[in-house]
Each structure stands twice: as C-alpha cells, then as structure tokens.
Amino acid sequence: MAEFLSLHDAVARYVQDGATVAMEGFTHLIPFAAGHEVIRQKKRDLTLIRMTPDIIYDQMIGAGCAKKVIFSWGGNPGVGSLHRLRDAVEKGWPRKIEILEHSHAAMACAFEAGAAGLPLAVFRGYIGSELPSVNDQIKFIECPFTGERLAAVPSVRPDVSIIHAQRADRQGNVLVEGIVGVQKEAVLAAKHSIVTVEEIVDDLNAHPNACVIPGWAISAIAVAEKGALPSYTHGYYGRSNRFYKEWDAIARDRDSFTQWLDDNVYSAGENS
C-alpha cells in the first residue's frame, strides 16, 4: 500500500547509491522535483534509465549522480544537444559515464515486458541498424512458427521508478492523464516506486478506463506542486518551452551550470 511521504523521505528511503532508477514521463509529466531531490541528497553511481534523458538527466548527470545512462534519444527536444550528457560522455566531466543505447521501440517494449514480469521483450526491430554492434544487450531470436528473425532485448526492471502524476486519492490511487508515455509500465516494472503528484483529492473523478495506478502497486506518494516544471502537467500547467531553450546556454558551460545548480537546486528547498 502506498505510503504518503515527503519527497525528501521518499527519495531517502528508496533511492540508494548504486541503484538502477527509471524516472519516466514522455515530455509530459517529467518528475523534475524528484530529480532535484536526488541531486540534493547527492545520490551517486546511479544507473539512470529513461527513453529521453531530457533536461532532467542532463541535470542529474551534470551533478554527478550517474555512472550509467540507458536511453534511446538524448537531446533537448526541439532545441539541440544535452550538453551535460555530452560533456560526461565525451570528456568525462564531472565523471566518466557509461551509456547503453536503444531505439524507442526497444525501450518501450522493454518497459512493457518489465511490467509484464517477463525477462525479455520481443519485437520487429533493429533491422539494418548498427546499434546491435555497440549494445550487447540486443539479441535476435527466431520465431518457432514462421522462422522470422525478431529482435529481443532484456526487459527493464528498475530498483526504483519515479513518475509524476496529476493527483492521488487518499487511498494512494493515482490518476495519470494525457500523454501517459511508459509511466505505468515504469511503476509496475520496478521493485519500488515513488509517485509525485500535484495534489491529493477525495475522489479521482476518473472515467471507467482511465490510466489509474492502484495504491497497492506503489511504494510512496509525495506531493510536489508544479513537480514537473519545466515539463508540464496536463490540466494543471503548460510546458516552459522558454526554459528548455534557456537551458541550452546554461548547460553549455560548466560554470554556468554549476551556478544554476547552486542557485536553483542546492540552495532551494524541497519545492524547487
């Protein structure tokens, strides 16, 4: 049954140094507040899994939280590069990180397989791509019925998944609405999960087939108002495209990044 914790306590309890962590949200509902809390608590040696690392992992990588990143598209959407990711990969600052890269289809299927309790995902993919030559976690199997060669990747099964959602009810059931990405899969695939929400309500007011994650499938719920900014929360607030653009200049330079981190994460409280 989900426990209601402060974001500080949830991260302190469930994000251990060295853990495999998936923080999902496909452009929408990216759990930035939780990411900042991980940075503030100086978690180290994390293996970070995310289809699109986005600014959130750029910040965590720049802050030195990650030893490895598993991803399928590592850019600042519509803007350009993730400079902190590149600096770590290309120059080893603030530390050398390993990367393991997939395609979106592979990772989406791997999250699905993780939620489904399977060790692998099977899909029609990676045909002609050279990604299998640099990622030894991509294999191929033969269909026993048709003989077709299909791709196989290990399922994603994080130690902890963290997502942001619109709201939870008092029993800890969570509503996710809009672009739902792979968030439900991330939660169900993980050993532990933290969901940050905009608010706690008496009644989710969900339609019969809404994406609702039951409280008993979640470890901890923490209220984090505007917890997805500069990403957005459908029905609550919009995406700060402006910040995504500004991030390019902030992150391009180690000093300006460090300054930003000091001002906006380390010196800030839990609600930054």
Added chain:
Amino acid sequence: MAEFLSLHDAVARYVQDGATVAMEGFTHLIPFAAGHEVIRQKKRDLTLIRMTPDIIYDQMIGAGCAKKVIFSWGGNPGVGSLHRLRDAVEKGWPRKIEILEHSHAAMACAFEAGAAGLPLAVFRGYIGSELPSVNDQIKFIECPFTGERLAAVPSVRPDVSIIHAQRADRQGNVLVEGIVGVQKEAVLAAKHSIVTVEEIVDDLNAHPNACVIPGWAISAIAVAEKGALPSYTHGYYGRSNRFYKEWDAIARDRDSFTQWLDDNVYSAGENS
C-alpha cells in the same frame, strides 16, 4: 477509412465462407446482432476465434456456420455448458467441428501480438498444463538472456474481426468503454473489421485516453441498436442474465434450439 454500411452489406462483403473470424467482447459488448446476421446469411466453414465462445458462438455453431473453434473458455457464464458447442464436439451435430483450445492468457497475448503485427506471443504460461499435449500450436522458447523457458503461441490474425461498441462519430471513429476486453486488439489484428454501434453521434465526447479506434483502422461500421443483447452495452442497457439462464433450456435440445433459431433469427429482420 471506415465505410458506413448496413449490417447485411457489411457481413455480406467481409465474411466469406471459409474465413477466419473473431467476434470479440468479453461478456460485455458481444456482437450478437452481427452473429445473427452471419447465421441468416448462412455463412459456412468459418473458423471462429473467441476467448469465451458464449451464447453467440453456441448459436452460430448450432446453425452450422463453424468448422473450427479456437477458444479458451467455452461455457455459459454462471449457468453451465454450451450445449450446441458440446453437441457439435461430442456428437457432430449439425456437423463435426474441430476445436483448438488455449488458456485466456495465451489468447489475450495472441490478440495483443496480432495487433502488434508479430507472428507470435511470448508469455509465462502453460507450466505443468497438459494443454500443450493437445494443441500443437503451443511451443516453448528459451530466453536468450536468462535461459528461462517461456510459452509461445502464434498471434491471432483473423480475416475479419467483428465487435460491438457504444458509438461512432461521423468520421467513423469508434468509442469503446467499460470492459474493453480484447476488442481493440481484435480489430487491429484483422485484415478487415466490422464494428456495430448503438448510435452515430457528432462528437464522441471522449476523455483524452479513451479507447477510441480511428475510422481509418476499421473497414465498416453498421448501426445495430441493442446489438449486444443479451450481452450488454455499458451506458446503454444491462445484461439479460435472465436470457443467459433461459438459453440453457433452449439449447439443451436440438428441436427447441432449431425452433428458437427459426423464430428469432431466420424469420427476423436485421434488427433481431
């Protein structure tokens, strides 16, 4: 793009003798009106796929439409046997039929795989069951990452799938709500599809993550008011549990069944 047809014309065009047909609806939204139309048009040698044959396939089997049934649970829910299915399997009346049986998990995964364009579904199933000894379509594969033995079944890819839904808009987009079963998967897995609906509306009024099947993924839409009775349509009318109970007596006897079919299907129009 979905064409709006009469139920007669949709069935005449897309259900060919000898075709593989999936008529889905998991207790809810069973396309009875379409089943009756198939019976009226005396379609023959069909391979009928359905997780739960239910009364709809009992009627079609008794009427002589089927040469084979692929299913995972063949009873009258909460009542007892499907007497027409049993009479065909055990005594060959009105004709001998072949059966191929699976578990629900296998068929659900096979529909999913069919919708996903894959030749097979992989899942953790059939452990210790003797079903693989009587169904040569069940195989086992080894996970290339963990060595675990997992079940594999061919995906479901019907010639035509038929489902019933609440409503379509004038572009042919369809809303399915409530217990959605494997209906979307059935439509997406099939070469052709017919959706019967309670009504055509200007606006589906669907929430952002509703189960909506776009018109361009459907072959034909036909209005069939109360088209799911004695099954039900969430938001429109309830299940006739009474008829499900009465069916036991009607179907137990060949003569009473034949009489029922004459009175309620053959003599009736399209809206029976």
Added chain:
Amino acid sequence: MSLEYTSSEMMSVTAARALENGMTCFVGIGLPSEAANLARLTHAPDVVLIYESGTLQTKPDILPLSIGDGELCESALTTVAVPEMFRYWLQGGKVDVGFLGTAQIDRFANLNTTLIGDYKAPKVRLPGGGGAPEIATNAGEVFITLKHSKRAFVKDVDFVTTLGFGRDGKGRDNVPNIGKGPTRVITDLCVMKPDPDSKELVVVSLHPGVSREDVIDATGWEIRFTEQLESTPEPSENELTILRELKARTERAHADA
C-alpha cells in the same frame, strides 16, 4: 448457542476467512467470487478483488453472474484491457492469491476443467482452462474451493488443465518464477492443505458435524488426515447475515435483468 446454517454456507464462510485483509486476489467466478466478496464485506474490507475481465479493485454490491458483469466495471477502481490484465497484473506478479473453482481435482491439487474421458472422444466436455492455468502459476499462492464429492475429488484427474503440484507432486520443483501453488482447498466438508513434502492433499480441519468417514466417502483416493486435526470454526451470525443478504440481493437483481 449454535446457529443454523447449510454446508454451502459453511464452505463460503470458511473460504472467505482464508483471505486476509489487504491481500490482492484474482477471483474466479462462482464460489470463489462469493467467498471473496463475503471476505470484503466482513473481516477484509481492504481486500483487493481483481476479475479477469479487466476490472481492478472492484467492489460489486451483488455477485456477478458472469466474469464481466457491468457491476464489476461500475464498482472498479479502473478497468483495463484483458491483455493488460493477464500481462501486467497477473504475470507481472501483482496478485497475492488466485481463488479458483474446478470441476475435478486430484490428490496433488491438479485441476481439470477441460473434459471427462479421453480428449479425442470426451465423455463430458467441460468449459476449458480460461484464466486458471496461468492464475495457478503466476499468483503468489492459490486457494481452491468446491463441493466435496467422489466425482470431483479423484486420485488422478483425467486431464491436467491447471497445475497443482503435477502428477507426481514435483511439478513446481526447480521452476523459476512460479508461485507456491495451492495452499488450501476449502470444501463443504473440510479444509485440506498440501503435505509439505509429498504435496499430497491432507485434511487439516473438519467442519462442525462432519466425520472422517464423510470425507473418506466423498474422496476418490485414500485421503489422509493431519495429526493435529482441527474443527473448523463455525460461521458467526454476522457472517451468515451478510452472506444471506448478499445472495438475496444477487438473486433479486438477476431475476430482474
């Protein structure tokens, strides 16, 4: 003071008591559904009931006739597609206990819901596996409830639709990612559990008024009784009242529909 109750009521109440509050239960239709809802309405208000129709955490006011009655969806936290139900919720390891009925059960708790006789020429064709084969292996453990009779309790099932412990009791040994299997069988006469070593079903508790001979006569193999044989506690007045109201509501609703 002893209350009046039927052996069916005794079975339902005992089956209901097997469920602990907070458990997540994948519910079979019929007797398991009756027991699971009785548990929810009595000692286990927070038991989470899941039906294979996709209805998650449902709280029906009347018992469903089918596994997909509208009542299940209307009273559910949410309703998911059937592939998701089997993949994420059952196979994904979210189910503590699968609650099953059966037509035939053998001494190793293997279940047959496929057919009586030979597969190619069945004497009686039964409905088939449905969700049971994977519920029995993917749920944390399995409770089984059915009426006791020699026809149902056979030494060896005609067909293993659903694994208990296999035809030799070793069917789960060294299988990765598999649940504990049947941990108790609740009938109208008694409660059985598998022997920890051989996995053969053993009577651990007799219902009030039931003799060993009653069980022996209704069982198709030489049934054993545990040394510390217990007497199953009687239903309470509250349990009986709630069960009877539930069944009366259900009957009225189904007669009307």
Added chain:
Amino acid sequence: MSLEYTSSEMMSVTAARALENGMTCFVGIGLPSEAANLARLTHAPDVVLIYESGTLQTKPDILPLSIGDGELCESALTTVAVPEMFRYWLQGGKVDVGFLGTAQIDRFANLNTTLIGDYKAPKVRLPGGGGAPEIATNAGEVFITLKHSKRAFVKDVDFVTTLGFGRDGKGRDNVPNIGKGPTRVITDLCVMKPDPDSKELVVVSLHPGVSREDVIDATGWEIRFTEQLESTPEPSENELTILRELKARTERAHADA
C-alpha cells in the same frame, strides 16, 4: 508572377506536397512536423498525423517544440501509451509513411543520428536513434527531409542508426515484413529518389534557381541526376501564407510559454 520565398520555405512546401490526403503519417519532430502540418492545413486535410508520444490523429494549431507538447494531446483523437504506439500502430502496420529528419545521410539513404567519429570516442555525440530505426522499417515507406550540406550528405554515414538501403544498397532485400524504405529525400535544394536498381539516391528535381553545381557542391559523394530532371514547382501563395502563419503562431506561443 514569381513569389518571394526562402529555400527553407521551398523545402517545407515541397516536403508537405509529398504527403497525399488520407495518408497515415508517423511524424518526426522539427522539419517533418512542419511539413506534415502544412500538408494538413493545405491540400491534405485528412492526412492522419501520429507522433511517437502516443498522440493519434492529432491536429495541432501550433507546431510542437517537443514530440510530446500538450497541444498534440489536446488536439488528438485519442492518446495511447508509448508501448502501444510502437507496438500496435507502428509495428502493427497502420502507418503509410514515416517522415524523418536526420543529422547525416549517405548515398543509400542510411541515417545517422548517433554520433560523428568513432563510437567509443565520439567527435560529436548526437541524440541517438529515438523512434527512427523502427519507423524506417515498419512504415510503408519513408520520406526524409533535411537541409543540404556536405556535412550532412556523406558517402558513408559514420554509423547506421537507421536503415535506408544498407551500406551496399541491399539491406532490405529478402527481409520479410519490411517497408519500402526511403522513397524520397526533400532538401532545400532538390528532391532525390533511390535508383530502382542500385538504390543510390539520385536527384529527380531541382528547386527553382538551384543549379546542378549547387547540389554537387553540397553533396559528399558524386551525386547523379536523373535523365528527366524536373524543376520543382514553386510554392503557391496560399501555401506560403499558411506556412508563415503557422510559424508565426508557433513562435508567439513558444515565446509566451
């Protein structure tokens, strides 16, 4: 009368015209998204746009900055989970055309969005594959649009992130269940198509005012021109107006947010 327009506008209009009304298009972010929405707002009102964020049949009023902007969801017929998007809609064969951009492209239309240099020690690390590897093989065909330059149009890509026709042009031969692959490449200078036999990209149409030399100078291999080389039709006034309004709306919206 000849209109004033930029080479970027020429590229977008030409790319838009490649889409036929009623096609189902899996849209990449950036230039493809601009072209696809221009098509929808001009000659192809019933083109169906799908973004990998799960937004099905979306009709954004402004261009999204990211692949998952709120606008995409709010104007969509419905929004599905990302695994479903890749499994049912793309891999399930529902997509007529995948519309992609790229950082590097070679003569066999292989795409590189992974890195410049060596994988272990990259000179420039690019974003990676994203949806492209499977869009390129599972969609019925693929349109590619990008600006023409020697850095982008190379003889052999540093890394095949996404299959065009393979490093030898035979990468799709005898592969079951695969799309036709890139059928046209639209740049700010010209339109290219693969040679039917060798699959090498060949210029089929030059944009107005562009010379063969311009293309040769901007291409990293000895580019060939088809015998019936055409001149790409100019943008119409209507197309330019709608494109400019779309971009102005977009800029205003993104500056505000």
